[in-house]
Amino acid sequence: MADSTVRIGLVLPDVMGTYGDGGNALILRQRLRMRGHDAEIIEITLNDAVPDSLDLYTLGGAEDYAQRLATRHLTQHPGLQRAAERGAPVLAICAAIQVLGHWYETSAGERVDGISMLDATTVPQEKRAIGEVITTPLLKGLSAPLTGFENHRGGTTLGADAQPLGRVTAGVGNGVGDSQEGAVQGSVIGTYMHGPALARNPELADLMIRRALGVDVLDPLELPDVELLRRERLAAGRR
């Protein structure tokens, strides 16, 4: 394997990976390979310490109990925190936003300390947010509407150090009544969008790849099927 291989960390797929969120790592690998880069996925499970040396990282959503196991593991093995500090891109889906925040409350009302990579706190809401979500991106480098499928009970409030990823135009988003969706802080991007998010939002995938490679531009990829999927999901969300 060449040294130039881009290594994508799929963090705790054994406990965090609802709705095919592991697909985000596949999308990153595929988009890298289509542009001629060697890329591989490193699965980091509950049996492994979290390496801090990978080029980018993705974490998926989880049910409450699995989410707690992940929180404990990431607290005991702080490799993800070190990687983000040196600027490695991290994508955190749904429960992962909550775990990466300061704390979250479970549906049973227990407060669990997170790993404080995001200035965010999460409290369960009365009504579960389920369905399509569409947002206008607020992050520099993104222009196309973001689309995803959300299913969460937690409502996330951002502190001053985190910015929302998008402004909600359909669906619920962070769920605390401020029309915000997701959380961005340094190299960490959190979102409630399953889908998987990067299959539906190639611009977001390429933003992570650009950051990982340290380049401003990437060769465009013509993928009509992806455009079709986006049109379909955006239309479903606006219905």
Ligand code: GLN
């Ligand atoms: N258990 C969390 C919640 O309900 C996250 C759910 C998820 O990741 N889909 O808010």
